[in-house]
Amino acid sequence: METMIETRNTHNGTIDSLITQPYRVKRVLNETHDTFTLHLEPENGKDANFSFKAGQFNMLYMYGFGEIPISISGDPDKPHQLVHTTRAVGTVTKSMRRLKRGHVLGVRGPYGTEWPMDELKGRDVVFVAGGIGLAPLRSAMYQVVTRRELYGKVVLLYGTRTPIDILFRKELERWKSRFDLDIFVTVDRAVGAWRGHVGVVTQLVARAPFDPRNTVTLICGPEVMMRFSIMEFEKRGVTPDRIYVSMERNMKCGIGHCGHCQFGPSFVCKDGPVYRYDKVNKLIDIREV
Amino acid sequence: MENLGSILKKHPFFQGLEDNHIEFIVGCAANARFKTGEFLFREGHEANYFFLVREGLVNLEIYSPQKGAITVQSLGEGEIVGWSWIISPYQWRFDARAAEDTRLIALDGKCLRDKCNQDPSLGYELLKRFAPIIEQRLVATKIQLLDLYGNDD
Numbered sequence: 143m144e145t146m147i148e149t150r151n152t153h154n155g156t157i158d159s160l161i162t163q164p165y166r167v168k169r170v171l172n173e174t175h176d177t178f179t180l181h182l183e184p185e186n187g188k189d190a191n192f193s194f195k196a197g198q199f200n201m202l203y204m205y206g207f208g209e210i211p212i213s214i215s216g217d218p219d220k221p222h223q224l225v226h227t228t229r230a231v232g233t234v235t236k237s238m239r240r241l242k243r244g245h246v247l248g249v250r251g252p253y254g255t256e257w258p259m260d261e262l263k264g265r266d267v268v269f270v271a272g273g274i275g276l277a278p279l280r281s282a283m284y285q286v287v288t289r290r291e292l293y294g295k296v297v298l299l300y301g302t303r304t305p306i307d308i309l310f311r312k313e314l315e316r317w318k319s320r321f322d323l324d325i326f327v328t329v330d331r332a333v334g335a336w337r338g339h340v341g342v343v344t345q346l347v348a349r350a351p352f353d354p355r356n357t358v359t360l361i362c363g364p365e366v367m368m369r370f371s372i373m374e375f376e377k378r379g380v381t382p383d384r385i386y387v388s389m390e391r392n393m394k395c396g397i398g399h400c401g402h403c404q405f406g407p408s409f410v411c412k413d414g415p416v417y418r419y420d421k422v423n424k425l426i427d428i429r430e431v
Numbered sequence: 432m433e434n435l436g437s438i439l440k441k442h443p444f445f446q447g448l449e450d451n452h453i454e455f456i457v458g459c460a461a462n463a464r465f466k467t468g469e470f471l472f473r474e475g476h477e478a479n480y481f482f483l484v485r486e487g488l489v490n491l492e493i494y495s496p497q498k499g500a501i502t503v504q505s506l507g508e509g510e511i512v513g514w515s516w517i518i519s520p521y522q523w524r525f526d527a528r529a530a531e532d533t534r535l536i537a538l539d540g541k542c543l544r545d546k547c548n549q550d551p552s553l554g555y556e557l558l559k560r561f562a563p564i565i566e567q568r569l570v571a572t573k574i575q576l577l578d579l580y581g582n583d584d
Contacts (some may be wrong), residue, residue, distance in 0.1 A: 271578065272579060272580060274580075301580075302580055303580040303581060304579065307580065328505070329459070330575045330578070330579075330580070331501070331502075331503070331575070332501070332502045333498050333499060333500070333501050333502070334499065336502070337530055337531070338505075338530075339488065339505040339507070340490060340502040340503065340504055340505045341504045341575070342571045342574045342575055343444055345567075345571055345572070345575065347517030349507060349508060349509055350511070362582065363580075365580040366574065366577060366579055367574070369571075370574060381512050422570050
């Protein structure tokens with residue numbers, strides 16, 4: 143049967159791709175009270191040819207605890223600085239948070255499809271991130287900022303829970319200070335000193351500055367947030383073939399063999415996580431999928 | 432410089448209204464400015480206005496003795512602030528405060544209420560325009576309540 147999902151994954155899917163490489167922790171950054179960023183480098187200089195595309199993920203193996211998929215949040219132009227950002231929420235990520243400089247963990251990848259960077263050229267680009275969803279979008283944002291002249295308006299709409307949950311705060315401030323980027327941050331609730339926007343990120347779509355006829359949007363966050371964001375983009379006239387979403391499912395092998403992340407006729411680990419919305423909109427509407 | 436009439440006519444909220452209705456609404460409109468921290472209105476006070484934000488940001492707040500002012504929603508450029516003027520008992524349910532220096536158009540709700548009572552077709556047109564705003568904010572509130580970004584633990 144011909145698959146209905148467009149695939150851009152370049153991973154070879156062989157047994158070699160299941161072998162982890164040891165990486166040493168170079169730096170640990172506590173981003174918020176429950177999120178952190180790991181900067182990794184290959185041990186003994188191995189894997190020096192590692193490269194990845196914005197939107198892809200690696201499987202990170204905490205020896206003795208387990209292996210989990212984590213998006214790459216670094217700059218694809220600087221693949222030697224392997225950067226992952228995640229939230230300490232389960233056994234593996236909680237143990238990962240205790241890592242210190244010099245500790246070693248296993249890395250295999252990169253896996254999955256990437257954000258459509260070529261398609262963004264000459265268009266307005268709107269990034270929509272919810273919570274930790276900003277991490278996989280940051281890689282694409284780096285590329286757009288580096289080659290800013292290739293794009294029309296560049297807008298980032300970022301929503302998170304409260305002001306203390308804002309990720310990459312310094313970077314957001316730096317981007318906000320540029321006249322050629324429109325950065326909007328909103329929180330679901332706030333008390334005290336917060337002087338920014340309060341409300342759900344989907345509300346920002348209605349008044350974001352972009353031309354709906356010539357816009358591509360990249361969305362990453364909880365599925366409910368993505369659904370409501372898409373509705374707002376469609377209301378403004380952005381067609382489903384110019385909307386990209388990053389899906390999340392229970393990924394285990396990373397190469398589409400184990401079946402844990404099955405999403406209709408596709409596997410999120412190899413046919414996703416980045417999908418063009420018109421290819422999956424019918425699947426998203428089916429609760430059993 | 433644009434006058435109030437042309438600004439209101441161009442705004443999506445008023446689009447499609449008959450000219451005589453627009454003329455009447457313009458007669459109830461005035462420019463308003465609030466500096467950062469100033470209140471547009473306070474909870475429990477009589478609701479006799481609504482506002483169209485031209486520039487800036489307005490926070491809707493609930494005051495809690497334990498936590499102080501809690502912002503529940505922000506409204507920015509192009510958005511409408513306040514619908515209590517059209518719903519009995521015409522009392523504000525929240526505080527509204529300028530989060531930054533804000534320019535708005537203030538519309539006299541009391542004057543509009545009287546007119547709506549005399550001319551139900553205007554009342555119907557205004558309610559048709561406020562209903563989607565109320566619906567959008569209800570949906571937004573429900574999404575907020577889901578606490579989508581919360582820790583699953």
